[in-house]
Amino acid sequence: MLGRTGASRPLGPTTIHVALLLSAAFGILAGAAGYWGVLRAPELARSPDDAAVIAASRTVPRGRILDRDGTVLARNEPDQHGELYRVYPSPTVSQVIGYASRIYGRAGLERTYDAELTGLAGDPLTDAFAKFGAERFDPKDLTLSLSYDLQRAAVSALGKRRGAVVMLDPRTGEVLALASTPTYDASRLADPATAAATFEALRDSKAQPLLPRATLGRYVPGSVFKIVTAIAGLGSGAITAETTFKEQPRSERNGLLVEGFRVRDGHHPETGSKALDLIGATEVSCNIWYALTGLETGGQALVDHAARMGFGAPIPFDLPTAVSQVTNGGGTDPGGFVDDVELANASYGQAETFVTPLQMALVVGTVANDGELMRPRLVTALTGRSGTRSIAPESMGRVLSSTDARAINAAMVKAVEGPLGRRFTTGAKVSGVTTAGKSGTAELGGSGEPHSWFIGFAPADDPQVAIVVLVEQAGRGGEVAAPIAGRLLTRWLKGGE
Amino acid sequence: MTAEAGRASPRVASLPRVLGPIRPRPRWQELRLLVLVALALGIGSVSLGATMTGTFALHDPWGLGIYLAALGGAHVAQVLAGRRTDQILLPAVAMLGGISLLLMERLPQDLVVQRFFGASFGLAEVQLIWLVGAILVATTVSIVVRSDNWLRRYKYTWAAVGVGLLLLTFVLGTEINGQRLTLQIGPVSGQPSELLKVILVVFLAGYLSENRALLVEQDTWLGPLRLPPLPYLAPMVAMWAIALGIVVVQRDLGAALLFFGVFLALLYAATGRVSLVVVGLVLFLLGSAAMANLFDHIRTRIDIWIDPFSDPLGAGYQVIQALHAFARGGLLGMGLGGGLPEIGGRPPIPEIHTDFPLAALGEELGIVGVVAILGIYLVIIQRGLRIGVAAADDFRSLLAIGLALVIGIQAFIIAAGNLKVLPLTGVTLPFISYGGSSLLANALVIGLLLALSDKGVEPPPRPTASSRWRRLTRRGPD
Numbered sequence: 001m002l003g004r005t006g007a008s009r010p011l012g013p014t015t016i017h018v019a020l021l022l023s024a025a026f027g028i029l030a031g032a033a034g035y036w037g038v039l040r041a042p043e044l045a046r047s048p049d050d051a052a053v054i055a056a057s058r059t060v061p062r063g064r065i066l067d068r069d070g071t072v073l074a075r076n077e078p079d080q081h082g083e084l085y086r087v088y089p090s091p092t093v094s095q096v097i098g099y100a101s102r103i104y105g106r107a108g109l110e111r112t113y114d115a116e117l118t119g120l121a122g123d124p125l126t127d128a129f130a131k132f133g134a135e136r137f138d139p140k141d142l143t144l145s146l147s148y149d150l151q152r153a154a155v156s157a158l159g160k161r162r163g164a165v166v167m168l169d170p171r172t173g174e175v176l177a178l179a180s181t182p183t184y185d186a187s188r189l190a191d192p193a194t195a196a197a198t199f200e201a202l203r204d205s206k207a208q209p210l211l212p213r214a215t216l217g218r219y220v221p222g223s224v225f226k227i228v229t230a231i232a233g234l235g236s237g238a239i240t241a242e243t244t245f246k247e248q249p250r251s252e253r254n255g256l257l258v259e260g261f262r263v264r265d266g267h268h269p270e271t272g273s274k275a276l277d278l279i280g281a282t283e284v285s286c287n288i289w290y291a292l293t294g295l296e297t298g299g300q301a302l303v304d305h306a307a308r309m310g311f312g313a314p315i316p317f318d319l320p321t322a323v324s325q326v327t328n329g330g331g332t333d334p335g336g337f338v339d340d341v342e343l344a345n346a347s348y349g350q351a352e353t354f355v356t357p358l359q360m361a362l363v364v365g366t367v368a369n370d371g372e373l374m375r376p377r378l379v380t381a382l383t384g385r386s387g388t389r390s391i392a393p394e395s396m397g398r399v400l401s402s403t404d405a406r407a408i409n410a411a412m413v414k415a416v417e418g419p420l421g422r423r424f425t426t427g428a429k430v431s432g433v434t435t436a437g438k439s440g441t442a443e444l445g446g447s448g449e450p451h452s453w454f455i456g457f458a459p460a461d462d463p464q465v466a467i468v469v470l471v472e473q474a475g476r477g478g479e480v481a482a483p484i485a486g487r488l489l490t491r492w493l494k495g496g497e
Numbered sequence: 498m499t500a501e502a503g504r505a506s507p508r509v510a511s512l513p514r515v516l517g518p519i520r521p522r523p524r525w526q527e528l529r530l531l532v533l534v535a536l537a538l539g540i541g542s543v544s545l546g547a548t549m550t551g552t553f554a555l556h557d558p559w560g561l562g563i564y565l566a567a568l569g570g571a572h573v574a575q576v577l578a579g580r581r582t583d584q585i586l587l588p589a590v591a592m593l594g595g596i597s598l599l600l601m602e603r604l605p606q607d608l609v610v611q612r613f614f615g616a617s618f619g620l621a622e623v624q625l626i627w628l629v630g631a632i633l634v635a636t637t638v639s640i641v642v643r644s645d646n647w648l649r650r651y652k653y654t655w656a657a658v659g660v661g662l663l664l665l666t667f668v669l670g671t672e673i674n675g676q677r678l679t680l681q682i683g684p685v686s687g688q689p690s691e692l693l694k695v696i697l698v699v700f701l702a703g704y705l706s707e708n709r710a711l712l713v714e715q716d717t718w719l720g721p722l723r724l725p726p727l728p729y730l731a732p733m734v735a736m737w738a739i740a741l742g743i744v745v746v747q748r749d750l751g752a753a754l755l756f757f758g759v760f761l762a763l764l765y766a767a768t769g770r771v772s773l774v775v776v777g778l779v780l781f782l783l784g785s786a787a788m789a790n791l792f793d794h795i796r797t798r799i800d801i802w803i804d805p806f807s808d809p810l811g812a813g814y815q816v817i818q819a820l821h822a823f824a825r826g827g828l829l830g831m832g833l834g835g836g837l838p839e840i841g842g843r844p845p846i847p848e849i850h851t852d853f854p855l856a857a858l859g860e861e862l863g864i865v866g867v868v869a870i871l872g873i874y875l876v877i878i879q880r881g882l883r884i885g886v887a888a889a890d891d892f893r894s895l896l897a898i899g900l901a902l903v904i905g906i907q908a909f910i911i912a913a914g915n916l917k918v919l920p921l922t923g924v925t926l927p928f929i930s931y932g933g934s935s936l937l938a939n940a941l942v943i944g945l946l947l948a949l950s951d952k953g954v955e956p957p958p959r960p961t962a963s964s965r966w967r968r969l970t971r972r973g974p975d
Contacts, residue, residue: 011766011767011885011886011891011894011895011898012886013769014765014766014767014768014769015766015882015885015886015898017765017766018762018765018766018882018898018902019878019879019882021762022875022878022902022905022906022909023875025909025913026871026874026875026909028913028918029867029871029909029912029913029916029918030864030867030868030871032913032916032917032918033823033859033864033867033868033916034864036820036823036824036916036917037823037824037826037827037828037859037863037864037867038827038828038864040820040824041823041824041825041827043824044820044821044824044825045821045824045825045827047821049809049810049817049821050821050824050825051818051821051822051837051838051845052821052825052838054838055838055839056838
C-alpha cells in the first residue's frame with residue numbers, strides 16, 4: 001500500500017504552485033510592458049535613435065526656425081532622392097541653431113528641439129490616441145528671440161578673433177544675440193554631399209569651431225567678477241554702498257597682505273590716497289577694495305549669492321551650458337575655499353574662478369533688472385498645425401533688493417561715464433544714452449595675453465539690453481571688448497526696435 | 498483510481514478506433530468562442546485594410562477566409578468525432594494564429610519567399626499554409642489519439658529519438674547566424690528542437706510518473722539538503738548536460754532555457770520537493786556562469802541585456818528597437834499597419850517576424866493588446882494544467898502539465914526577451930511567430946492536450962511503478 005499512496009499523492013497543490021508562479025511571471029511581463037510603453041515611452045519615442053524619428057526626419061519636412069523678425073534661420077531642401085536636408089542662411093547662427101545631419105546627428109537648437117521640429121506629439125494623451133489621428137507628425141516652427149541682424153553684427157565685430165558675445169533683454173530673459181567665433185558652416189554639415197569632409201576638417205581644427213564658446217566655454221573672469229562680489233557683499237549685508245576700508249589706501253603702494261600673499265593693484269594713481277566706496281572702487285576697478293569686500297562677505301555668502309544666479313549648476317537654457325564656478329570647492333573654508341588668499345583673489349576674479357559668457361550675462365542682467373533674474377531663453381514660440389504655443393518669461397528669483405541693485409547700477413554707470421572709469425571702458429558708451437558697464441582683463445598666468453571682457457547694459461535708468469563681450473587673449477578689456485560692446489549696444493538701441 | 502477498470506481492459510483493445518460509428522456531439526461553447534474569434538479577426542483585418550490601403554474593407558479576404566474555413570472545418574471534425582474534449586483550447590489558439598496571420602500580412606512580404614511546386618509564396622502566404630497545416634495536425638491528433646500506450650511504453654525510445662535528432666542536427670545541421678538549429682533533408686527543412694521539446698515532455702512524464710513515489714518518499718542527506726535517492730537524480734544531471742550541450746553545440750540559449758525550465762517545473766509538480774528545484778537552479782546558474790566565461794556570444798547576450806544602450810547601433814540594436822516599438826505603441830497602440838516605421842523599406846527590427854512579433858504587436862496593439870495576448874497564453878496554460886490535474890493517472894497528468902508548461906514557458910522566455918526582462922534568446926512566440934516547425938510542433942502539443950482532455954475513452958493501464966517499488970523495498974504492493 002505504501003507504493004500506492006506515494007504514487008497517488010495528488011498533483012493538484014504542486015500544480016497550483018506552478019500555475020501561480022507562471023501567473024506571477026506573466027504579471028511581470030505585463031508590468032514590463034507598462035514600464036516601457038508608458039513610463040519610459042516619452043523619452044524613448046522622442047529619442048533621435050527612434051525608428052519613427054529617423055524615418056520622419058527623412059520624409060516629414062522638419063519645422064523651420066525663425067528669428068524675432070521672421071527671418072528664416074533653418075529650412076529644408078530636397079536632395080536628388082527627394083529626401084530632405086537642412087539649409088541655414090549663414091555660419092553666423094551655427095553656434096545657436098546647430099545642425100541636423102543624417103550622418104552626424106544633431107547639435108544646438110536642432111538637438112534640443114528635435115522632437116518638436118520633427119513633429120512628434122509630445123503629450124501622453126495625444127500619443128495614446130495616435131492611431132485615431134490621420135497624421136502623426138505635426139512639425140513645429142520655432143520662433144526665436146534672436147535677432148539675425150544683431151547676431152551678424154556681433155559675429156562681424158568679433159571678426160577673426162576667438163570670442164563670444166551674449167546680448168539679452170534683462171526684463172524678459174530673451175537672448176538677442178549669442179555669438180561664438182570662429183563659426184562654421186552648418187549647411188555643409190547637413191548637406192549629405194559635403195558632410196563627411198566638412199566634419200573631419202572641423203573636428204581636427206585647433207580653433208575648435210564646433211565649440212559654442214558663449215555657452216560651453218569657461219574662462220577666467222578677471223574684474224568683471226567684481227560685480228558678483230558686489231552683489232554678494234550688498235546682498236548679505238556685509239557692506240553698504242558707502243563702506244570704505246582703512247587698509248585700502250594704506251595698501252595701494254605695496255599691496256594688501258592676506259595671510260602672507262600680497263593683493264596688488266596699480267591702475268589708479270589719482271585715487272591712491274583716497275578711501276574708496278563702492279562707486280569709487282568700481283570706477284577704478286580697485287582690486288584691494290574688492291578683496292576686502294570679499295573677505296568681509298565671507299566665502300559662504302559669496303558662493304551662495306553666485307549660486308542664486310546660476311553658478312554651480314548647468315543654467316536652465318535652450319542649449320547645453322557649462323557649469324560656472326567661484327571656487328573648485330576643494331578647501332575646507334566656508335564655501336569650499338582653501339584659505340583667505342583664494343577668497344581674496346576670487347573676489348576680483350583671479351583664483352579658481354571660471355565662468356561662461358552666458359553666466360556673466362545673467363549676472364549683469366540681474367543688476368539691470370533691479371535684482372530679479374529672468375531665465376534666459378531663445379525660443380519664444382512653437383507654431384504647428386495645432387496652433388501657436390508661446391513661452392512666457394519666467395523669473396529665476398530675486399537675487400538682491402532693488403536698492404542694492406540700483407547702487408551697483410550707479411557704480412557701473414560711473415565705470416563707463418566717470419572721468420576715470422572712461423579710461424578703462426573706451427568706446428563702451430552709447431552716445432546720448434546712459435550706459436553702465438564693467439571691463440575685465442583676465443590674467444592667465446604665464447606669458448599669454450589676458451582675456452578681454454566687458455559686461456554692461458543700457459540705458460542705465462531703464463535697461464533694455466544687457467551685453468557680455470569676451471575676446472580670448474586679446475589684451476585689456478577696455479581696449480578690445482569695450483568698443484565692441486559700445487558698437488553693438490548702439491546698433492540695438494539706435495538701429496533696432 | 499481505476500485499478501479495477503485498468504485490470505479489466507485487455508491490451509488488444511488499445512488498437513486505435515479511428516473511424517468508429519459517427520456519433521456527433523455538439524460543441525456550443527467552442528462554436529460561440531470561434532464566432533467571437535472570427536469577429537475579432539474580421540475587425541482586425543478591416544482595421545489593417547483601412548491603414549494599409551485607406552479603404553474600409555477586409556485587408557486580405559481570401560487569406561482570412563481560408564483560415565476561418567480551416568477553423569470551421571476543425572470544429573465540424575470535432576463535432577463529428579463526438580469526443581468530449583476541451584472546448585476552449587482551439588478558440589484560444591485560433592485567436593493567436595489569426596493575430597499571427599494579420600501580422601504577417603502586414604509585414605513586408607519579401608521577408609520570406611518560398612517556392613512550393615513551382616509557385617512562389619510570400620511571408621503571409623507561407624504562414625497561412627503552415628497555419629492550416631497546424632490546424633490539420635492538431636485536429637487529427639486530437640481525434641485519432643485514443644490511447645497513450647505508444648507514448649507511455651516507449652519513453653526511452655523517444656528519448657533516444659530526441660538525442661538522435663540533436664546529434665543529427667549537430668552533424669548535418671545548417672548554420673544560420675552562427676546557430677546550428679536547422680536540419681535540412683531534401684526540400685524539407687525544420688528546427689528539430691521544436692519537436693525535441695515535445696519528446697522531452699513525453700520522456701519526463703514517463704520517467705517521473707514511474708519514479709514519483711521514490712522521489713517523494715525516500716531521502717538522502719547531502720549536507721543540510723534533504724534529497725531523493727541519488728541514483729534517481731541521474732536524469733536530472735543528464736538533463737542538465739543536454740541543456741548545456743544544446744548551448745554549446747547549437748548555440749541555442751532559448752531552447753536550453755526552455756528545456757531546463759520545463760524540466761524543473763515538472764519535477765516540482767511531480768514531487769513537490771523544493772530542494773530539487775534549488776539544486777537544479779544552482780546547477781543551472783553554475784552552468785550559465787561557466788558558459789558566459791567560456792563563450793563570447795553568451796557573454797555578449799548578457800551584456801546587451803544588462804545595458805543595451807551602451808551600444809545602441811551595434812549589439813544592442815535589435816533589443817533597443819524592440820523597446821522603442823513598445824514605447825511608440827504606448828497604451829492603445831498605433832493600430833494594425835500603423836506602426837513599425839520603415840527605414841529604407843525595411844522594418845526597424847530585422848528579425849521581427851520570428852524573434853520580435855510581440856514588439857510589433859506591442860507597437861500596433863499597444864499595452865492593452867500585449868496584455869490581452871499574454872492573457873490568452875495564460876488561458877491555454879490554465880486549460881492544460883486543468884486537463885493535467887483531472888487526468889486519470891500520473892503519466893497523463895504529467896504529460897498534460899508538461900505540454901502546457903512547454904507553451905507557457907516558451908511564450909514567457911521570448912516575451913521576456915522582447916521586454917528586456919530576460920536576455921534575448923531566439924525561441925519563437927508560440928502560434929504567433931513565423932515558422933513551420935514551431936507551428937506544427939505547437940499544434941502537436943495542442944492536439945495531444947485535446948486528446949488527453951477526453952475522459953470518455955480508454956482508462957490508463959495499471960501503474961507499473963509498483964513493480965519497481967516492490968523490487969526496491971522487497972514488499973508487495975497489496
